[in-house]
Amino acid sequence: MAATMKDVAERAGVSIATVSFVINNTKRVTPETRLRIETAMADLGFRRNVVARALASRRTRIIALVYPALEHRIGGSIADFITSAARASSEADYHLVVWPISNDATELTALVGQGLVDGVLLMEVQLEDARVEVLRGLDIPFALIGRTRDVSGLDYVDIDFDTSMQLAMDHLIELGHRETVLLSGSQEKISYRLYGPYEREEAAYRRITEENGMRPIVMRCAQSAAGGREAAARLTAEAPEATAVLAADEASAAGLVAGLHQLGRRIPADLSVISVLNSKEMAAVSDPPLTLVVAPGLELGALGVEALLRRLEGGTPQEPVLRAGILEMGESTGPVQRQTARRRRPT
Amino acid sequence: MAATMKDVAERAGVSIATVSFVINNTKRVTPETRLRIETAMADLGFRRNVVARALASRRTRIIALVYPALEHRIGGSIADFITSAARASSEADYHLVVWPISNDATELTALVGQGLVDGVLLMEVQLEDARVEVLRGLDIPFALIGRTRDVSGLDYVDIDFDTSMQLAMDHLIELGHRETVLLSGSQEKISYRLYGPYEREEAAYRRITEENGMRPIVMRCAQSAAGGREAAARLTAEAPEATAVLAADEASAAGLVAGLHQLGRRIPADLSVISVLNSKEMAAVSDPPLTLVVAPGLELGALGVEALLRRLEGGTPQEPVLRAGILEMGESTGPVQRQTARRRRPT
DNA sequence: CTGAAAGCGCTTACAG
DNA sequence: CTGAAAGCGCTTACAG
Numbered sequence: 001m002a003a004t005m006k007d008v009a010e011r012a013g014v015s016i017a018t019v020s021f022v023i024n025n026t027k028r029v030t031p032e033t034r035l036r037i038e039t040a041m042a043d044l045g046f047r048r049n050v051v052a053r054a055l056a057s058r059r060t061r062i063i064a065l066v067y068p069a070l071e072h073r074i075g076g077s078i079a080d081f082i083t084s085a086a087r088a089s090s091e092a093d094y095h096l097v098v099w100p101i102s103n104d105a106t107e108l109t110a111l112v113g114q115g116l117v118d119g120v121l122l123m124e125v126q127l128e129d130a131r132v133e134v135l136r137g138l139d140i141p142f143a144l145i146g147r148t149r150d151v152s153g154l155d156y157v158d159i160d161f162d163t164s165m166q167l168a169m170d171h172l173i174e175l176g177h178r179e180t181v182l183l184s185g186s187q188e189k190i191s192y193r194l195y196g197p198y199e200r201e202e203a204a205y206r207r208i209t210e211e212n213g214m215r216p217i218v219m220r221c222a223q224s225a226a227g228g229r230e231a232a233a234r235l236t237a238e239a240p241e242a243t244a245v246l247a248a249d250e251a252s253a254a255g256l257v258a259g260l261h262q263l264g265r266r267i268p269a270d271l272s273v274i275s276v277l278n279s280k281e282m283a284a285v286s287d288p289p290l291t292l293v294v295a296p297g298l299e300l301g302a303l304g305v306e307a308l309l310r311r312l313e314g315g316t317p318q319e320p321v322l323r324a325g326i327l328e329m330g331e332s333t334g335p336v337q338r339q340t341a342r343r344r345r346p347t
Numbered sequence: 348m349a350a351t352m353k354d355v356a357e358r359a360g361v362s363i364a365t366v367s368f369v370i371n372n373t374k375r376v377t378p379e380t381r382l383r384i385e386t387a388m389a390d391l392g393f394r395r396n397v398v399a400r401a402l403a404s405r406r407t408r409i410i411a412l413v414y415p416a417l418e419h420r421i422g423g424s425i426a427d428f429i430t431s432a433a434r435a436s437s438e439a440d441y442h443l444v445v446w447p448i449s450n451d452a453t454e455l456t457a458l459v460g461q462g463l464v465d466g467v468l469l470m471e472v473q474l475e476d477a478r479v480e481v482l483r484g485l486d487i488p489f490a491l492i493g494r495t496r497d498v499s500g501l502d503y504v505d506i507d508f509d510t511s512m513q514l515a516m517d518h519l520i521e522l523g524h525r526e527t528v529l530l531s532g533s534q535e536k537i538s539y540r541l542y543g544p545y546e547r548e549e550a551a552y553r554r555i556t557e558e559n560g561m562r563p564i565v566m567r568c569a570q571s572a573a574g575g576r577e578a579a580a581r582l583t584a585e586a587p588e589a590t591a592v593l594a595a596d597e598a599s600a601a602g603l604v605a606g607l608h609q610l611g612r613r614i615p616a617d618l619s620v621i622s623v624l625n626s627k628e629m630a631a632v633s634d635p636p637l638t639l640v641v642a643p644g645l646e647l648g649a650l651g652v653e654a655l656l657r658r659l660e661g662g663t664p665q666e667p668v669l670r671a672g673i674l675e676m677g678e679s680t681g682p683v684q685r686q687t688a689r690r691r692r693p694t
Numbered sequence: 695c696t697g698a699a700a701g702c703g704c705t706t707a708c709a710g
Numbered sequence: 711c712t713g714a715a716a717g718c719g720c721t722t723a724c725a726g
Contacts, residue, residue: 052703258634399719
């Protein structure tokens with residue numbers, strides 16, 4: 001059987017209260033008794049039982065990561081978020097449980113009601129999200145990775161879409177591109193209808209094109225390789241003057257490139273393609289490897305935990321954090337070729 | 348404040364023991380008192396505190412999923428495993444905590460020592476894995492997703508590599524292929540040196556080719572798109588007679604196809620490519636979309652939990668489970684073209 | 695069928 | 711600086 005504080009106390013010849021004080025460093029203890037206790041703990045291989053601590057202190061030091069599985073996620077893989085959130089939690093001596101539950105809020109209420117977790121980290125937040133209201137009513141601390149449309153009073157961390165889009169556009173503009181297309185994801189599926197990233201990316205794109213006297217063109221396609229292939233044809237037909245495409249969804253970005261290939265369009269000679277707020281792994285798979293703005297997935301997981309813990313520990317509620325992606329050069333963007341752009345036509 | 352069992356007991360005019368009996372359905376209670384108690388619970392919105400229950404019953408109903416993050420995983424994404432494991436846990440009224448810790452076993456010991464979890468599910472198991480010995484010594488129930496070389500006495504679920512490879516080879520043989528190459532992953536990185544899937548895939552490949560009087564050729568490349576590109580050149584140079592390739596790593600499979608493209612080799616006209624034990628998402632991205640044997644990632648997560656829970660609940664320790672992948676047709680495999688295969692040479 | 699009571703392994707006022 | 715004791719919210723023999 002594992003040693004308890006009682007065992008430690010007996011061996012050190014003190015009360016369990018004193019043992020607790022040295023473990024938690026919560027009261028003055030003379031160096032001598034401290035040493036005796038520490039020795040006893042080492043001898044017995046003592047490890048504090050976190051369940052008993054949780055019950056007594058009314059703090060479990062467990063937080064929940066809530067995400068609707070099998071859906072989209074703001075840039076980066078879910079695994080990245082989970083892993084970085086778990087790491088950050090662990091460093092603060094917290095545990096992370098995962099609740100891959102639907103957007104339906106009943107389940108959330110039931111789970112929170114069990115009293116297992118001190119706080120909740122919400123992922124894949126929609127522009128209007130029922131879960132946020134539920135959590136407010138449940139009176140449990142929570143933070144968001146992503147954000148609703150109205151963020152007043154909320155703790156959140158999210159992608160800085162403005163800066164990220166600016167990085168992509170600056171890169172293209174520097175290469176001489178003036179005719180661009182934003183290939184965004186379809187909003188047909190219900191879960192994409194209130195999808196913040198698309199809305200914010202598009203707003204940034206429109207703002208930046210306007211500021212530069214450029215014409216904004218927004219196209220949409222299904223979030224799949226097939227969707228991207230189909231978009232390649234549409235793009236060639238509907239926006240033949242475009243010299244550069246910004247692709248918001250990584251699966252369709254790959255499909256787009258494959259489709260352009262088949263149509264005989266060379267990348268980047270005929271058309272530059274840049275993937276925005278996606279993963280490096282996926283971008284590396286295309287031929288040529290894509291230039292992209294890498295989504296800050298790993299970072300956001302940790303930042304979300306930080307925001308939540310700050311609230312849990314009662315510190316100053318932290319300011320919202322927005323993180324931009326990072327521009328990584330691939331071989332899919334290049335200087336505008338004045339001639340080709342206008343000449344090429346679909347077959 | 349949340350209602351406790353004491354509140355319920357008072358309202359129903361019974362003792363908290365009786366409340367406990369109806370909640371857990373652990374002793375006979377007259378229908379009348381049961382009803383009174385259930386009404387009281389509903390009125391108060393009572394939810395049992397799982398922490399108190401855990402302390403009293405010495406069962407936390409929490410299990411840990413242990414995986415070294417940022418490393419490889421047996422087919423399928425880590426997110427799939429986590430999600431399916433969490434779902435399966437939740438259905439059995441368990442919670443899943445994630446411990447993305449290194450292979451170093453000290454951390455594992457410390458975490459288990461906290462007494463938070465009833466059992467451990469180990470992912471990304473190596474052929475020889477120090478963590479297995481550690482867990483044995485810790486005297487905590489555990490199960491493996493994947494398996495060590497020596498599996499005696501272990502509870503595990505894993506991919507059925509024999510059947511999965513057979514599916515792939517049967518498909519190729521049916522199309523008339525006799526000259527095949529297994530493109531496996533490099534084992535240079537230490538974490539791949541004791542990587543079971545490669546060893547088992549290769550063993551199955553060698554067995555099947557032998558049974559069919561075919562010559563086995565095994566090549567290796569880095570687990571990345573770049574590795575696959577480089578392999579495309581090597582393949583064309585070193586095994587020009589090959590008419591089909593089985594690709595074990597999904598990133599390099601995509602790179603291989605891109606590389607073959609650049610070398611002017613048509614898929615599947617000149618060369619068939621089949622991706623083995625990988626994800627559909629990745630296969631769909633290539634041009635043409637790859638035929639593949641889909642890794643049973645989602646299923647294995649749930650099966651692993653099942654195996655662990657069976658042991659936890661003291662039922663008959665379940666037989667090891669091996670699950671084969673599923674063959675999904677893409678457009679990257681086709682009938683052998685007798686002429687081309689031998690004629691084509693690298694430029 | 696139901697209840698009184700001990701106990702799970704800690705934390706935390708309260709005394710001294 | 712240290713200890714005795716109550717209490718966290720349950721489960722579970724043990725009685726009746």
